[in-house]
Amino acid sequence: MLSDLIKEVCEAVIAHEAELTALDSAIGDGDHGLNMKRGFSELLAKSDELAGQEVGAALKAAGMTLVMKVGGASGPLYGSLFMSLGKELAGKTEIDQSVIAEALAVAQAAVMARGKSQPGQKTMLDVIAPVQQKLAEGAALTDVAAAALAAAEATAPIQALKGRASFLGERSIGHVDPGARSSAVITEAACRVLERSG
Ligand SMILES: [Mg+2]
Secondary structure (H helix, E strand, O other): OHHHHHHHHHHHHHHOHHHHHHHHHHHOOOOHHHHHHHHHHHHHHOHHHHHOOOHHHHHHHHHHHHHHHHOOOHHHHHHHHHHHHHHHHOOOOOOOHHHHHHHHHHHHHHHHHHHOOOOOOOOOHHHHHHHHHHHHHOOOHHHHHHHHHHHHHOOOOOOOOOOHHHHHHHHHOOOOOHHHHHHHHHHHHHHHHHHHOO
8 A cells, every 4th residue: 555655646746747847937936846756756766665664664764855856945845744744653553544634733833844834825835734634624535635636726816925936926826836736736646545545
């Protein structure tokens, strides 16, 4: 299952390279697609090695790889997210939805600290926060995925308050945030695999 999870998440991110590039070209520097593809291609290349570890260790290793390979602003943010998830899930034998929700709450706080940001500022946190909430409510995984996709779309009318997009001021309005969109792509793929494997 861990092997499928890693592979399908990586393949989803890589398949969305062009879309992420287009989104980041509109309100950023246009490197999000390529950066994410580079990081997740590296994870894909390491997927057998990662899947051979327990889930906490695999997530920590994935986070470290993303810090090194994604670069930009997103590398440290996704790195913090996955390393924190890994730290929380390390040694846990029974990983159910409530355990994942608790771990994601801690990981969300790590991303907020790393980015000095809050939900509502047109960032990946605008997807992570509702996903965490849905998981904590015990929502069906298909609903969690749908909430992630909708939350990414809902960043369009927000004026960016963080990162390069914030330099655009009101001109950032009307564009979906690339980091929110990549977080939704990751969430959708992860929920699909988790749903299938029960
Ligand atoms: Mg960028």
